[in-house]
Amino acid sequence: MTDTGLADRLLSAIEDHVLPLTRQGVAQGNKIFGAAVLRKSDGSVVLAATNNETDNPLWHGEVHLLKLLHEMDDPPPPAHLIFLSTHEPCSMCLSAITWAGFDNFFDFFTHEDSRDSFAIPHDLKILKEVFTLEPGGYRRRNAYWQARSVAEVIAGADPSARPALHQRAAAIAAEYGRLSEQYQAGKADNDIPLN
Structure with a gap:
């Protein structure tokens, strides 16, 4: 699949x-993080999920998705799938994606976006405090997987397609901004650790 199609x-x-x-999920008090898996063959969505920390603090969007994927009767093998995360995965989710056998992931927002635009700094704090890594300090290409941002994919798209792709990305970012405001306004009402 070309970057334009991807x-x-x-x-x-x-x-x-x-x-x-x-x-x-946000209406129920959960954070804004979500994920999906798509078929490499045609980009069709197999499954999507969102953060479900109000049920279990480990059910980040990515981990909750992996849980649901493995509860399917006959899930496609990870080698046949694209892993998409709305936000650059935290250290737990990076490990879960690795342990689940994925050779890739794509993220829409960065760790810095989570900290600066969405007032959720925990990913970068944990990477710094536990693993002594600065922002961007982990390897996005390694023996397990290769990570790319959606912005990078858009940059590699056909130049004639980029304006429409950028417009869609901007609309998605604006919607996440609204959802973030909703989450921040109500987060004191839940008992999610590290809210």
């Missing part, structure tokens, strides 16, 4: 699958 499929997965679940 960018379209990744954005569609967020727009049509992850965001609707995240709206529901």
